[in-house]
Amino acid sequence: MVMMSGADILLESLKRLGVDTIFGYPGGAVLPLYDRFPAHPEIHHVLVRHEQAAGHAADGYARASGRLGVALATSGPGATNLVTAITNAQMDSVPTLFITGNVIRALIGRDGFQEADITGITMPTVKHNYLVMQAQDIARTIAEAAYLATTGRKGAVHVDIPKDVFIEQAEFEWPEHVSVRGYRIPGKADAESVREAAAIINAAERPVIFAGHGIIQADAAEELRRFAERGGIPILNTLLGLGGIPQDHALSYGMMGMHGSYWANHTASAADVIIALGMRMDDRAMGRFADMNPTAKIVHVDIDPAEHGKNLFTLCPVVGDVKHVLPQLTDAIEKRSHVEWIRWIDTLRSEHRHSMMVPPGNELTTQFAVSKIAEFAGHEAIFTTGVGQHQMWAAQFMDISRPRQFITSGGLGTMGFEVPAAMGAQAACRDRQVWTICGDGGFQMTFQEIATMVDERLPVKMAIMNNGFLGMVRQWQELFHNDNYVSVAMSQPDFVKIAEAYGIRGIRVSDQSQVEDAIREAAADPGPVILDFQVTTEENVWPMVPSGAALKETIEGPQRVTR
Amino acid sequence: MSTNRHTVSALVEDRPGVLNRVSSLFRRRGFNIESLAVGTTEEPGISRMTIVVEGPPSIADQVQKQLDKLIDVVTVETLNEDESVVRELALIKVACRPDQRREILDVVDIFRGSVVDVSTTTVIIQLTAAADTLNALIENLRPYGIREMVRTGRIALARGPRTTATHQHETEEERRFHQEIGRLPEGELPFSSK
Structure with missing residues (x-):
């Protein structure tokens, strides 16, 4: 029988799970835990500068590597600072474990110093959470938490541990078996639903695939390609599904949704059969639900049965893991090529390609900057983004062609995600180039993490698309609120001086002609670099499906939108 | 219903x-x-x-x-309502002078309820029934003056031998995970992708 403290049990358990990196921030309630870190050198603790960043870093780490991301914070404000990151990870189904300390057991519920009811607060935004009241429960809880976070529909799991539980001695017993009786992990689909889905797909004349984040999460890109090639079915990606199929694949037609291409949105609207794979029919991808191709038959494969019929009526729900279901479907469908349908889409694409081009001329636009970064860094690099115009342009122009190449906050839409997520991605993939495409607004929310990246020697290249505005909000005020700009123009600090203050290189880019040299210089620098791209200020993202409109109402260029 | x-x-x-x-x-x-x-x-x-x-x-x-x-x-x-037994229990405190007791008891009898408490000014009536039966009794008692009332909310069970099972078969995925976690070589995450 091995007796140890709760703190040692926790760290021992994490080691058993293969966790080697934790992003965290110390504080009173987790002091007994930090006290034991030196005894467990296999676990590297990354000291961040704000708990929210610890959470986003764990998120970026998990998305880049497919492994469990772990973040740690103290009680009260430390824990509440994690809430945005927890919600962000859960919304995008990212396998993450969040650990918080809490006040000692005797003080719980008495509003003690730095007490927050953090399990109560996170309850609606996690896959599951735990309050561990005895040291002897820690090992089982951590095993269970990791099991829940990384299986089925992946997600955020939160474990809260009172300070005195870290100190309490108990036997370390790693569970032989983790089984949660209220929890099922769908694998293969049942034969009946596969038959039904195959019959619908075989009878289709104009089928289309909506490929979502599930393809990436399940490492099912290869299975997707085989399925699409056998059925001769064009593929559209959701924002988070980008990378599930290379952009240059013959059946790949890019991103659909609010800022998807004209041809993608019209293909989605003209199809007679929709095969939705590992995606949740989000309003940003689907447009107005009622007019999202109401006559199409929908086959929806998802690991989470609650996604079936949540937003759109699903004729054929298939419950299962796309990794297993796609080979089943590939075996069950007939070989087709759908020549006419694909020719129709190709024609549409060639007629409308102009609305997805980098704007001509020699102004420095975000579109130009991000496409040059993508051209230089290539598919093996990792790109993270914040939220807003730069995010949409990155999605449109960065030629995302590899799973886990593109890391972005899709569901929650968290500004400030970009820098800490890039830090986590770089910590997970030291040998890859990591570029974060930042908005000047979002960058200022979390750039304190440059200090962490300097300490940790994480050479993230931060490319700020600096237009002096909260660009997407400004775009909506221009289009939907009659140019009434309210609280969207922002003064900026001198970003190059900020770089200097952190002891890293800062490069200002104000002209197209400087772009390539700046990118090359940044990439060659061994440390983190800030690139301040001073881009055109009042550019709009096109194409656009106005908020509340249907996909087939995609607008391709500047015009007044009434709504 | x-x-x-x-x-x-x-x-x-x-x-x-x-x-x-x-x-x-x-x-x-x-x-x-x-x-x-x-x-x-x-x-x-x-x-x-x-x-x-x-x-x-x-x-x-x-x-x-x-x-x-x-x-x-x-x-x-x-x-399914038709294939289930659905019941709810109510306790209803009704204003009742001694001379009204007979009359109220008659109403309660029709609904197969019972009187579980009596005072000089009130009675407490208990009834277990389907919700609409409870509603009907309450309507009949309303003219006497309902002083206070509590209902348990509906409970239900499927008719016949069928039960809501707590045990399900393990799926293939779960079996794989359960086998792996026990024999886990230290430092290897069993359920992560490469």
Whole structure:
């Protein structure tokens, strides 16, 4: 029988799970835990500068590597600072474990110093959470938490541990078996639903695939390609599904949704059969639900049965893991090529390609900057983004062609995600180039993490698309609120001086002609670099499906939108 | 009972916070709870929640699936009213002078209720029945003056030998995981991708 403290049990358990990196921030309630870190050198603790960043870093780490991301914070404000990151990870189904300390057991519920009811607060935004009241429960809880976070529909799991539980001695017993009786992990689909889905797909004349984040999460890109090639079915990606199929694949037609291409949105609207794979029919991808191709038959494969019929009526729900279901479907469908349908889409694409081009001329636009970064860094690099115009342009122009190449906050839409997520991605993939495409607004929310990246020697290249505005909000005020700009123009600090203050290189880019040299210089620098791209200020993202409109109402260029 | 009402029966882990998880889910998703009853079952550690929800059939489907997603919910099913026994218990304190007792007792008898407490000015009536029967009794007692009342909320069980099972077969994925976690070589995450 091995007796140890709760703190040692926790760290021992994490080691058993293969966790080697934790992003965290110390504080009173987790002091007994930090006290034991030196005894467990296999676990590297990354000291961040704000708990929210610890959470986003764990998120970026998990998305880049497919492994469990772990973040740690103290009680009260430390824990509440994690809430945005927890919600962000859960919304995008990212396998993450969040650990918080809490006040000692005797003080719980008495509003003690730095007490927050953090399990109560996170309850609606996690896959599951735990309050561990005895040291002897820690090992089982951590095993269970990791099991829940990384299986089925992946997600955020939160474990809260009172300070005195870290100190309490108990036997370390790693569970032989983790089984949660209220929890099922769908694998293969049942034969009946596969038959039904195959019959619908075989009878289709104009089928289309909506490929979502599930393809990436399940490492099912290869299975997707085989399925699409056998059925001769064009593929559209959701924002988070980008990378599930290379952009240059013959059946790949890019991103659909609010800022998807004209041809993608019209293909989605003209199809007679929709095969939705590992995606949740989000309003940003689907447009107005009622007019999202109401006559199409929908086959929806998802690991989470609650996604079936949540937003759109699903004729054929298939419950299962796309990794297993796609080979089943590939075996069950007939070989087709759908020549006419694909020719129709190709024609549409060639007629409308102009609305997805980098704007001509020699102004420095975000579109130009991000496409040059993508051209230089290539598919093996990792790109993270914040939220807003730069995010949409990155999605449109960065030629995302590899799973886990593109890391972005899709569901929650968290500004400030970009820098800490890039830090986590770089910590997970030291040998890859990591570029974060930042908005000047979002960058200022979390750039304190440059200090962490300097300490940790994480050479993230931060490319700020600096237009002096909260660009997407400004775009909506221009289009939907009659140019009434309210609280969207922002003064900026001198970003190059900020770089200097952190002891890293800062490069200002104000002209197209400087772009390539700046990118090359940044990439060659061994440390983190800030690139301040001073881009055109009042550019709009096109194409656009106005908020509340249907996909087939995609607008391709500047015009007044009434709504 | 109207077709817009759905009786959902869930077996849940008897743990702190489980009621909070369920009610929080209903609030967040905008599901309308008409009645909710919780109690122990034949299996230690398992409670049964009977929840009556209002809304179209698509809502009932979502309620069931969303509940099923909660880790503490072991199994959940929507009961067909025609194939289930659905009951609710009410205690009704009615204003009653001694000379009115006979009259009120007659009403209670018709509904097969019982009087469980008497004072010089009131009686407490107990009735276990389907909800509409309870409503009918209450309407009949209203003229005497209902002083206060409590209802348990509906509880239900499927008729016949069928039960809401807590045990399901392990899926292939689960079996694989369970085998791996026991024999885990230190430092290797069994359930991560490469």
